[in-house]
Amino acid sequence: MFLLDSQLAQQIADRTMEIIGNNINVMNQSGVIIGSGDKSRLSKTxxxxxxxxxxxETVEVTQSNSQSLKGVKPGINLILKISDKIIGVIGITGDPDEIRNYAKLVKMTAEMIVEQATLTERLQWDRRHREEFISSWISGEIQQSELLDWGKRLDIDTTAPRVAVIIRFRASEQPMSLRDIRRVVELLERPYRDNLVAVLSMNEILVLKPATFYQGEWNSHEESKRIDQLLIRLKQYDIIDIDIALGHYFIGEQAIPLSFQSAQLTLQAGLNSNNNKHLYDELRLPVLLSPLQNSWQAEQLCKAFKRLQCEDKNGQLVKTLKALFLYQHSLTECAESLFIHRNTLRYRIKKIKEITKLDPENLAGLLELYIGYQLKKTG
Structure with missing residues (x-):
């Protein structure tokens, strides 16, 4: 049941006094004044x-009978109701004969303010419940039967195919305001897009969005285009210092937790780039390698590449190795991209081999160097 608090009561008093000019008192269910244009009357019965x-029912108090009532001046006192439940009383100070014509207008205005506040509170309550549900869902710790029941109560179809997107506001001297966070959430929810949105922190928002399919296959390309559209819309509100990461689409009971994890790792893998948009499909290898971070296996895989970095004083050998990765060991294209002769390229490859003890002209050697490079880049 809705309870009228002092903050809302004072809002009612202030707004209705703007309409009529007379003093307004708002009383709770105990008859105590909790909102008034006359602050000296607050907390009095x-x-x-x-x-x-x-x-x-409405009670009118005239000059003559006000003397017999405690804490009362002439006026009209009207019952406030929400859904046929009495929540308090609104009193208009003045001669009943002079204020009777607009007393109902004041009552209607007050009840509209309460209904609006009730709706806002209900929406906020629903949002808190939905965000709590989403947080539990992505953790993967909730039982499937409980998940289905909880989702049903919140009118959320947990069987609908979804993919996780994480929006992170970049660190700056001026933190993101609540107003900007709400604006982003509204862009994600309106017009109706069936997005499930949860504010994870002051700098991170999660979206569980409907997965887009093309000829029966999940289509990350279409999701990517939607992210581009969102970035354009956010730019119109001067919200540009953000990163958006699209995770992978999974099937099964752990689909949402896995998609969330893939979005987290995609975001982490893409943070060192100059892009705002980070896609799992484009960062697949570093994302899949990320669980190796801080392990002895990663240390071994990075060892050769680290040795090359230490020995390569002017960075030419590392630059050459990156070109070999990029052009998939095509020596002609690699040499052209570096603006060097093929013989110079072969000399550099020989130096890389001597330093790393791995042969970049051999698939296994090149692969180990590439994995070491990726782990070093995302570490």
């Missing part, structure tokens, strides 16, 4: 309100 609450 109003006998006129008590009488209205007892009778369940």
């Amino acid at each position: 109003h006998d006129g309100a008590l009488l209205a609450l007892q009778r369940g």
Whole structure:
């Protein structure tokens, strides 16, 4: 049941006084004044309100009978109701004959303010419940039967195919304001897109969005285009210092937790780039290698590449190796991209082999160097 608090009561008093000019008192279910244009009357019991609450109807107080009531001035006291439930009383100070014509207008205005506040509170309550549900869902710790039941109560179809997207606001001297966070959330939810949105922190928002399919296959390309559209819309609000990471689409009971994890790792893998958009499909290898971070296996895989970095004083050999990765060991294209002769390229490859003890002209050697490079880059 809705309870009228002092903050809302004072809002009602202030807004209705703007309409009529007379003093307004707002009383709770106990007849205590909790909102008033006359601050000296706050927290005092109003006998006129008590009488209205007892009778369940409007009570008019004239100059003559006000003397017999405690804390009462001439005026009209009207019952406030929400869904046929009495929540308090609103009192208009003045001669009943002069204020009677607009008393109902004041009552209607007050009840509209309460209904609006009730709706806002309900929406906020629903959002908190939905965010709590989403947080539990992505953790993967909730039982499937409980997940289905909880989702049903919140009108969320947990069987619908979804993919995780993480939006992170970049660190800056001026942190993201609540207003900007709400604006981003509204862009994600309106018009209706069936997105499930949860604010994970002051710098991170999670979106579980409907997966897009093309000829029966999940289509990350279409998702990528939607992210581009969102970035354009955010730019119109001067929200540009952000990163958006699209995870992978999974099937099965752990689909959402896995998609969330893939989005987290995609975001982490893409943070060192100059891009705002980071896609799992484009960062697949570093994402899949990321669990190796801080392991002895990663240390061994990075060893050769680290040795090359230490020995390569002017960075030419590392640059050459990256070109070999990029052009998939095509010596002609690699040499052209570096603006060097093929013989110079072969000399550099020989030096790389001597330093790393791995042969970049051999698939296994080149692969180990590439994995070491990726692990070093994302570490």
